[in-house]
Amino acid sequence: MGASQTRAEHQYQDLADKTGFSFEQIKNLYQRFQQLSGNEETISRANLDSMPALANNPIRKQIIGAFFDKRNQHQDEVGSCDQIGFEQFLMVMSHFRPPNLRTTDEEKEAMRKEKLRFLFNMHDSDNDGTITLAEYRKVVEELMSKSGEIGQETAKAIADAAMLEVASINVPNMGPEEFYEGITFEHFEEILKGLEMESRMHIRFLDVDTLTMRCGKSQS
């Protein structure tokens, strides 16, 4: 008992260093992880697919895909895996940590880049470094997938307009013979400059036990 306790502590310390979560947060997430996996060591796509809470989310596929994407693991691997362990789960979650009062400007900038990279990877499904028109259309179509017929039909036009906007912002004087390949990461950063990702893309990770206390949300 005592030995396993210290081993868990040690493991937590390791994870906390890697992801920046606190012990309590890791403990909470671990509970949730076990709940999702059915007390297994790993989570598979089917586990997440069967979540009822996600059923109504229009971009469910991308969200689940992001969990199994190796690019989101802070390593230089590509491709996707079928099963993820707790560490990988935590790694994906760490993209959603909020900045705090002590974060310096450089750190914020790095955070913003990292968060944007996460989004970019979600869009760039074939991992060639650009979001092509086809990929972007797919994103918008997925986004509108819960809004019926009209959504699907307009999605294309919206994606086209958005792409046109990206091109005109980043390559203002494009000759008729030139060809815009797709959105690179730099262009992606440019168009989402105004969104302040570093402070917007976060969720609240609870420090206390999620099952006993569900408050604190009203204060944000």
Place this chain on the structure above:
Amino acid sequence: MAELQPARCWRTGFFFCLLLFLSVASGSLVVVSGSNETSGGPAGDTPEDPHHQTNSTTHKKAFPVLSFNYQDVRKPFVISLWILLALLMKLGHRAVMILIGWLNLSFTESLAALRLICSVQLLLTRAGPTSCPNALLDNKEPSVTHVVSSRHETQGLHDGFHIIPNISNVVPESCLLIGVGLLVGGIIKAIGEEAPVLDTKLFFHYLLPPIILDAGYFLPIQAFMENMGTILVFAVVGTLWNVFFIGGMIFAVCQIEGVQLAGVDLLSCLLFGSIVSAVDPVAVLAVFEEIQINELLHILVFGESLLNDAVTVVLYHLFEEFSHAGTVTVLDGVLGVVCFFVVSLGGVMVGAIYGLLGAFTSRFTTHTRVIEPLFVFLYSYMAYLSAEVFHLSGIMSLIACGVMMRPYVEANVSHKSYTTIKYFLKMWSSVSETLIFIFLGVSTVAGPHAWNWTFVISTVILCLVSRVLGVIGLTCIINKFRIVKLTKKDQFIVAYGGLRGAIAFSLGFLLTDNERKNMFLTAIITVIFFTVFVQGMTIRPLVELLAVKKKKESKPSINEEIHTQFLGHLLTGIEDICGHYGHHHWKDKLNRFNKAYLKKWLIAGERSTEPQLISFYNKMEMKQAMMLVESGSAAKLPSILPSVSMQNIQQRGSGNRRAIPSISKSREQEIRKILRSNLQKTRQRLRSYSRHDLMIDPFEDNVSEIRFRKQRVEMERRMSHYLTVPTNRQETPSVRKVCFEPEHQVFTYDNSESPRDPRARPDPGPLDAISLVSESQGPNQSREPRAKVPEEQEEQDQLKLSRCLSDPGPNQEEDLS
């Protein structure tokens, strides 16, 4: 420049003379009519009446060609005169700003502020003594003499403005307006009559609601909800802290020997504290609109000023009650807390009910577009008045009503009605604001004052200290819960932005205890002036000095909108996976509920099912069309519009396929039919004059013509892009015109007035374009790709067309300032 200057000088001088004349006239008219009422009423009538009768009986009096009866129109006349005065002041203010902008003289800003204060003070001191004897000499014609005597003063003021560069950067409009009010009040007083004061009823029933409704209707709801907790803490806990700190400390000050304040008891001190500690929305709006601060800080200060109304109302009534009764029990305290919840939540409830009613009504106004805006105003006003009936928080009710109503009303009303609502709200609120500040100045001069140095100075200092302490203390607590923390700079701006204003003054005016009322009122006015003048003037340099983040200039682009939505769903999903229900989860729930029920009931037609992204897209297209229209000559076009076309983005291979999804013969016929029937209808409608419909003015006709010409130029330009890659069909211009169909912008451009479109004659507009489509079906090479038009494409076109012919969504992007 030098040549122009005298002319401009003269013009502005004249302008100010006109303003002063008007102000004096309005003042004297009030005065004259007042004296008529009191003295000349019954006494003046008696000798005339028999005379009249005898006249009519004996011989017929000649028909009066010109008669004079001012009494009948006195009230509306005076009111209109005041409003006119307010508007001219505003205009004058702007004119001065423009003037100053032209004359860029090299003086430092600090010097500028100093000089302005000096010149205003000089004016105020001069206005009194110089005009008094004149007024005493001939009371009959004060306006003439005063225009003459005040001419020099305005010239002085004017010269002062002249020398000072960038005055608009230093002095907020509110300060100038109060200054003008002081001037007008001084003149009226100098005439020897009583100046009108800011009547509490007038203020709360007529002047305040437009400002609050404007603020509530255009409240940035997302930012407001995200920071709800912080705002509530500041508004409730912060205000309570301020009340008790100021009240208690003032009481302590009163206990000091030798300051002649021994008679002031604790309850009156607390009552005073409750009046003086609330941040005023009118003052905050006036100052914060000008400094263009970032949204977070704006919503924090402004939201606090809106929500602390409930606290102020409850505390005010509570302390007033207690100070009459004399004793306070624990039960009273508990009841006070209960009362607070009733007042605030009750107010929100009343507002929400009226808001829903308003939204529901707007669903059925499709055929009576001209009265649509009135529903919005009346329901909101009713909400305010209904809340006031029960002494609930009228401000919160109005805010709730505006917020509730807006999304549904916007979807239901026509584009023109939406513009009308927006302009009317802005117009009313700006007139109200101007009037409030002018009246504040006038009342200051008019009111009885009891100046007590100790009391006034300690009040001002305590207000500042308690605000700073309150904000710092509360942020310490709030930051524990906030994810985006409030920095030191933010705290400073929140503390410094706590301006007091006319609400405090009106509440102070309501006090019944006349022994200390004057002293309290004087202190309140001093605090208001201190905050509005000193803090209002210095906040802008401080914001720049501290490099506080400013408001974003640009409007959201389509990419940003897509990603905002994407992020929303993503965060909801991640929260769900994490297994706890946070902010995003509830927001998602609310959205779903809104979509499933509310929208269905409250929004008419197909628009109820329209996803947000699509409405955003439609609005954006609309805006681009508007820009195109307003962008001047066609020659400018390329520089405004993105020079990248879809062709550059499409894969070369698939480009051919997408570039021309053109129209089949039968489809064309259909479009023609629709257009023609619409045009005929327009013609019929145009012939008969309708009192309830808007007539189309010739100017608009012109605009639409320009619009069409531009469209065509634009289209051709675009087409040239389309056609550059597939080289085999470059030469036929008629083909080019075919291609603009996929962009379907011809229809979206002018759909704001589709039913009563001014293009009554067979115009070169869409009809022309469509006819070209059929012509282009003729022999040319580009036929091949068009032959295999997929069925879906056709359906899609039809959809687009029908959507475009119906009334589009309101255009949010237009800027009002």
